[in-house]
Amino acid sequence: MATSKGKNETVTLIDNISGKRVDLPVLNGTIGPKVIDIRRLYAETGFFTYDPGYTATGSTESRITYIDGDKGVLLHRGYAIEDLAEKSDFMEVCYLLLKGELPTKEQKTRFEHDISRHTMVHEQLNFFFRGFRRDAHPMAIMCGVVGALSAFYHDSTDITDPRQRMIASYRLVAKMPTIAAMAYKYSIGQPFMYPRNDLKFAENFLYMMFGVPCEEYKVNPVLAKAMDRIFILHADHEQNASTSTVRMAGSTGANPFACIAAGIASLWGPAHGGANEAVLKMLGEIGDKKHIKAYLARVKDKKDGTMLMGFGHRVYKNYDPRAKVMQKTCYEVLDALKIKNEPLLDLAMELEQIALNDNYFVDRKLYPNVDFYSGIILKAMGFPTSMFTVLFAVARTVGWISQWSELIDDKEQKIGRPRQLYTGAEPRKFVPISKRT
Numbered sequence: 001m002a003t004s005k006g007k008n009e010t011v012t013l014i015d016n017i018s019g020k021r022v023d024l025p026v027l028n029g030t031i032g033p034k035v036i037d038i039r040r041l042y043a044e045t046g047f048f049t050y051d052p053g054y055t056a057t058g059s060t061e062s063r064i065t066y067i068d069g070d071k072g073v074l075l076h077r078g079y080a081i082e083d084l085a086e087k088s089d090f091m092e093v094c095y096l097l098l099k100g101e102l103p104t105k106e107q108k109t110r111f112e113h114d115i116s117r118h119t120m121v122h123e124q125l126n127f128f129f130r131g132f133r134r135d136a137h138p139m140a141i142m143c144g145v146v147g148a149l150s151a152f153y154h155d156s157t158d159i160t161d162p163r164q165r166m167i168a169s170y171r172l173v174a175k176m177p178t179i180a181a182m183a184y185k186y187s188i189g190q191p192f193m194y195p196r197n198d199l200k201f202a203e204n205f206l207y208m209m210f211g212v213p214c215e216e217y218k219v220n221p222v223l224a225k226a227m228d229r230i231f232i233l234h235a236d237h238e239q240n241a242s243t244s245t246v247r248m249a250g251s252t253g254a255n256p257f258a259c260i261a262a263g264i265a266s267l268w269g270p271a272h273g274g275a276n277e278a279v280l281k282m283l284g285e286i287g288d289k290k291h292i293k294a295y296l297a298r299v300k301d302k303k304d305g306t307m308l309m310g311f312g313h314r315v316y317k318n319y320d321p322r323a324k325v326m327q328k329t330c331y332e333v334l335d336a337l338k339i340k341n342e343p344l345l346d347l348a349m350e351l352e353q354i355a356l357n358d359n360y361f362v363d364r365k366l367y368p369n370v371d372f373y374s375g376i377i378l379k380a381m382g383f384p385t386s387m388f389t390v391l392f393a394v395a396r397t398v399g400w401i402s403q404w405s406e407l408i409d410d411k412e413q414k415i416g417r418p419r420q421l422y423t424g425a426e427p428r429k430f431v432p433i434s435k436r437t
Contacts, residue, residue, distance in 0.1 A: 011036050013045065020045065031066060048419045060247065060413065064097060064402055065238045072318035072367075076236060077101070085325045090201050090231040090395075091115065094173055097236055097402040112201075118174035119195035119204065121182075122152040129186050138183040138390045139268045145179050146172075147261035157255040159408055168256040169401045176397045177201070180390045181208035187386075202228035205394070210382060222336035223381055226329050230377070233322040233370055234392050236399025238315075242266040242273070246400045248416040250407045263400045264393050273389040276375035279310040280344070280385060289350045300360050310372030311355060312365070322370035330373045333380050344376050 009026040022044045025037040035058050042048045051057045066075040074081040077096050084093055088102075095103045095111050103111060128148060132141050149171070150157055156168035182192050185208075193208040203219045206227060211217030237243070245266035249259040267273035286295045298306040313320055334342055352368055355361045378388055407413055 009034075013041075015045065015047075029061075032068065042419075050421050054244075054418075059239060059244065059416075060407070061410065062239070062403070062406060063100065064406060065236045065399070067238050067315050069313070069315040069317050072316055072321050074237070074321050081233065081321050082325060085229050085232050085322075088232065090228045090235070093232050093235050094398045097398050098169060098173075098405070114170055115174045115201070116195075116197040118171045119178055119197070121149075121175050121178055125152070125179075125182075126192065129182060132186065134187060134189065136187070138180070138187060138386055139264065139393070141183040141186070142179060142390055142393060143261055143265050143268070145183070146176070146264060147258055149175070150255045150257040153257070157257070159253060159255065165256065165405060165408065169405060172256065172260055172401050173398050176394045177205040178208060180387070180394050181205065183390065184209055184384075184387055200224065200228075202231060220336060222332055226333045226377060226381070229325065229329050230374060230391065231395040233325060233374075234395035236396070236402065240272070240314075241269070242396065243400060243403050246404050247407050250404045251413060251416045256401065256404060259404050260397060260400055263396070267393055267396065268389060273392045275309060275369070275371035276378070276392075277385045277388045278307075279348075279371055280375045280379060282307075282309040283344050283347050283351075286347060286351070289347060292347075292351050292354055296354065296358065296360075308355065308361070308366065310375075311361065311368055313367075313369045316367070316369065317365040319367040320369040323368045323372060326370055326373040326377070327368075330377050333377050337380055339380055342376070342380070344379070348372065348376060 009028070010023040011026060012021055012023050014021050022041065024041065027035045027037050029035065038049060049057070064077065066078075067073065076084060076093065077100055079096070079102070084096075091112050092103060092108060094115075095108060125145065125148070128145065129141070132144070153168070153171060156164045156171060158164045178195050185192050191213055193211045193213070195204050195208060199207055199219065203224045206219055206224060207217050239247075242263040246259045246263040249262040250256075254262075270278065286292060295306070296308070298304045299308045330345065334340075334345060352372070355366070356368075375385075375388060378391065379385070383391065
């Protein structure tokens, strides 16, 4: 098939065998590349597209997040992620993602109040946790507990009711930190800590994670700010694997709790949410600065199979804008905790400098991503590596639920049903088992 661009913003496809032509509209977003609307392609030509991983396919129209991977740009509702991370806080970003605009002072106060009134979970969930083994992975617990919320909150599962959708959205944003902290406490045998409405979102999470009933827990403001910033940097990232999973589940009419549980399951995959843990494992394997060049030599050897974790990104072909903020946060946390000469950070910095000055990685546009520093920060703050992806889920919940809400309101959306290129057997007759040889 040949292609040509017409004057009326269409693309003409020509079947070189039959000579049949079809004009497909070209859609223009606010910013970003133009998009060919192929919805009529199969009906008019008998052809459909083949795009493993959907890397060249737009599955939806969205007003929430925009990424320009070549320029290293990430916008939420038009606001640069760097500005939001430096000048805003997570609750403000949550409001922005959910409602489309930054809140006024009064709107933010009301929003924070409403979220704080949903932070507790149903008391029966305390007993639900006992069904898990103590050594269960926190992400396995998160999948189960979040999915089970629909069994406890029947008054917010009707997706046709805008008010119920809003209540479900607030509940998920508010309860996710509580469930995450409960998963951690359960794994180490400590009592659950009930949320406190007098604390900010990130402060409350740290309190539930590291506080104990027998003594007062004082939240370090630097660590709370770092936690808040980490939440902002992971709040949404366009149509990634877990977000697409949430949207796919949502397209069936599934309730919001089930959809978010599906997103958590997708995020659990090591190729998606486990990269910061992989960075720590890589740094541990390198061990010392003097081994960096030898390790990078292994990375360059395609037969070796060694990966450079924390560098490069499926979308970004430039420096991940979130990584710069994360690097600054890393120094602030280590300084607040009086951690000097941190071997992992020194090793990470040396590795970054060597890789950024190596033509092999520069030519392939393998720059540090957000995961490169986040693992070091979380380790310094006392989080076990098993909780790293859980924190990602806590932050990403507001993005998932914003995308889900947008899907429900989108009149153009249909149930997700990708096509396939079938390469199996041709039609054949069934042979009774007695006659098979």
